[in-house]
Amino acid sequence: MAVFLTFLNHIRDIKDPEHPYSLEELKVITEDAIEVDDKQSYVRVTFTPTVEHCSMATVIGLCVRVKLMRSLPSRYKVDIRVAPGTHASEAAVNKQLNDKERVAAALENPNLVDMVDECLAPTYG
């Protein structure tokens, strides 16, 4: 339990790109959405976009990934998924979020990085 809370602490305060609320407040991320296997160094975060056609789903996922990348020791493998049946293009989003190359490419884009940093700012309080 303690381990879950530690992980949740890292990402609960991420701000939604479109609203002034945190992901936890919007129930995008909940306690039971995080699975951790500490021995195998594996984390899986399952998040629930607010609406089915949420265009920001990839950005939210990217924020979570970047935040965990910056907060976890490098030994962890992070897997980020949209909760099954909650997004129209679920497969595409999942694929995009877990593709190392595409994440790296996304972080080359200064506009995107600015947006991510803005969302993450409250988590470094």
Added chain:
Amino acid sequence: MADASQLTRHIETFVDPSHSVTQQVASVSTIASLIKNDKLTLEKLVREMEMYLTTTDNTIRARGILLLGEVLAHLASKPLDDSTIHSLIGFFADRLADWMALRGALVGCLALLRRKSAGGMVSGTDAKAVAQSYLQNLQVQSLGQYDRKLCFEILECLLERYANAVASLGDLLIYGICEAIDEERDPHCLMLTFHIVKVLPQLFPDPSGPLASSAHDVFEILSRYFPIHFTHPKDEGIDVKRDDLSKALMLAFSSTPVFEPFAIPLLLEKLSSSLPSAKVDSLKYLSDCVVKYGAERIAKHGGAIWSTLKDTLYTSDENVFSFGPVSLQGLGCQENEIAIEALGLLQKLIVQNHTLFFGLIVADEDINKVFKTIASYKNYNEIPTETRRKLYAVGRILYVSAKASTITCNRVFEIFLPRLIGSLGISVRDSSEQCSLSEIDMMSKGCNHGALYLCIELLQACKDLIGSSEELAASVSTKETCCCLLQSFSSSLTEVFSSISTSTNEGTHDADIYLGVKGLQILATFPGGYFPVALSVFEKILQTFVSIIITYWSKTLQWKLALKALVDIGLFIERFHETEKRESYMGIVVERALASLNDFGMPFSLKLEAVSDIGTSGQNYMLKIVQGLEEAICANLSDVYVHGKSSSADIAAQLLQCYSDKVVPWIHGTGGFEEILLRFTFNIWSQIENTMAFNVQIEQKGLLDVMMKAMKLAVASCSEESQNKIIQKGFIVLSSCTSFPLKEPFQQKAIQLIKDDDNISSRDEWILSLFASVIISVHPLAQNPNLKAILYLFMTTHLKGSVPSAQALGSLVNKLGQRSNAVQISSDYTLEEVIDIIFNSTLWSFHDNCSLGTDDELINGNKIGLIDLCHGAVSSTLQIQAINGLAWIGKGLIMQGHEKVRDITMVFLECLQSNGRTSILPSEEGISGQSHDEDSYSSVMKHAADAFQILMGDHEACLSREFHAVIRPLYKQRFFSTMMPILQSLMLKSDSSFSRPLLFRVFAHIIINTPLMVVLSDSTKLIPMILNGLSTLSNNILDKDVLYGLLLVLSGILMDKNGQETVSDSAHIIINCLVGLIGYPHMMLVRETAIQCLLALAGLPRTRIYPMRAQVLQPISKALDDPKRAVREEAVRCRQAWASIA
């Protein structure tokens, strides 16, 4: 007469817009002062300025008129004759039509209108002329902000000071004002306009006059501002706040009853809005209007006001009760602002017109419904939240109605109390009867929460009504209905409340218990002669509480509530000087509580809490309790002394702890009960004196510590004379001990002490420790007749390992310094003499073979002895004791700023470095023996290093302000600055791996205890040393606490603004050092602080730290995997900070 050309120049300066503002202001004041000093007449000025005042050039004319206006504003107190004023005001009134040059005309009008009568003021007709011209010519809302403000000021001035003159303008004036203030938005101007409307009704008080006919228009303009919506950000430099505006508007609203038909509906409408601030404002305005409009007008809206108010109270959602002991004092309702305002309004309404509003309350269906529904719920949990909220709202409404006046109180009691009593299951009958069947029935099933709650509210209201003022209390006779009713029910109510508060039934909710206790408390604290409850009932209530305390100690809430209630009752008795009740309280509560100390059952700590809390409620009780405590302490101590009972030792320790925590501070605070403390200490002394067969076990050392603490505190709070007596007494007891060589001269050597194998008996050890406590805590001026003997005693005993003796020695030398400044007593030793005695003592010689007695050596005695100390001795334990003792003496000296402390520190430093020499010393023992020798020597050195902690640290046990230590200001700073250069050179010289860490330990001890400000001022020099220290100390696990302390000093420097500047230059070495500490395995706090320091460093200029980025990020990433969460979280933050310096 002033030079004409000079005057012209001043005028020119002002009129010419190319001159700076300061020059213009200067020219105005020069001209004004010329006129004030009669060097220039106004007439001449006007004639001089004629050209400027009449020219057709708009700019110049405007400036000219403004100059005249401003000059007049300077002349407020200069007497002017009527004709001058008449012609001037005529001129300015005329100029109001000249919109190009309006500013000057406004300033001039205002200056003249504001004149006081002493210097000649504007006549009524002239003021009226101004008003007429104003109304005719000015389009206020088309002007700029400042001009509008001037316009409103003129209007305000006219209304306030020339009311009669302008009132004759009638409708014209009112329309003019409406036109002027319509659509105003500036906060400053609004304040003025609200005030103008407030003053306006004073001109037209006639209820059918011109104002009444246009009231609708005026109110229309005002109503737009309600509720005040204020969006100006704070930093715009506007000093008007929302509250000021709201207050001003409120006064305007309530200024005349003719607004009533428009204002009340508006306010009621806004009250039903969902905006909380609008609700609060509406309620405030209504309260104000109710008072000002009068009963007759309000009565028209009675029904509407009541129903809106009721809805507000029902829906105010935070109306939640807390049932804790804290809230027992007031009524336990945490109301929000809306509820408070609403209840305040209700009270005003009832006071104003109780027939109407009380009638509405009684007839209200909702209230009756609540009364009906509560009967159907048996206990707290059954009641749905919504009903509970309504119930509380009704409770508050009834409370307010009952509290409003005696009449309403009687009516509330008449109408509601019998119903509640019925619901509680009490049959209406005479109080002398015994419990009826229905009551017992009710108790078994649990109580009716709703009825109980409402009952408590009514009782509280009645009590508050009587208690609210002396006058009222006198007018309320015991014949009043509410009192009669209460009297007849009091005994059965007490029964019910008692049974609820002592209920052990699982189903009884905390809230009910709270209410039960509360009810009993209210009944017990009805003031004075209006007490509707007989003394027997009062005693019964006290007995109930006492039995709760004694029996139900396992139920925390019940116990705490009962105790709090008892304390409150005690306080109440003291405040109202109720002699009869005081006696019952003393008999029932205080004595029973004390008697319970000997009972079994309740945990002893709870007994003590109860006893000491009850004591705080009054002086007499406390004195009684103190006596009881003392007896208990004595009884238990004798058990310990004679039989060695460990259970008694525990109890005695708790009693003594309570004595020092509660009683001594109380006596100290109250003052005047010194003899109690004196008696207490004497008792302790005599008891130990009279016990010859002392059977205390060694494991009862804890008791001794508590005893010493109590002794110290008690002695410290006494006056000097009492302290003298205590010292005498202690010395007599001490002299009776066999093992103390009080009379022997100073001929013994330390080594002989060890050889004298007489161990101190435990009784003597206790006596010694207690005596040391006395010496530690006495005042510097207390006299110590046997100083020499005592000195010798402490010196011997501290070498045998008694820490209190060492501390007492330190206190002795510390306080002697003070005495030498004060009146010198011939028999006393001076500080210098005492120091000589101490340091010349042969006790410091540690070697057997060190021959003694030659004069030569005695002269240099102290040198030989002390240096001897450094060179190791036969017994390292003895050496350690000596070092500790010396450290305490040093602490005493350093605090009063004596120079001898330098010698002492030198001894310690010598000890640290001399290890090389000891190893050279020929050893007769074998190799194993030698290694043992080295071990013990290293521990000696460690103690020498830690002596600096004693020297610099603050100690609770002795030498604190509380124990009257002599503390020289800035002594730490002084020691710090003398020691630093010495240490620095020693560190440079030291190459031994053995003494170097110890030197850093010394350095750390000193710097940790120095105020940060001092360290900061010298930080450039200190940082390299701190960093060296950190890396050296991190090698040994035993140094972890010191390491942490030192790291905190560094972080203090880094967090400080000035510190950061100096740090900037040495950033790279600091970072190197901190990076090493990120992985420090022995202490989590060290890792966390190191990372925090790194985070602080990330704020330095980018050029400084960018090169270090990679070096920091790598170990920080490892810290992300730290076993402690706090470290990981810091690491995330730090990593982010460093990673973003891209």
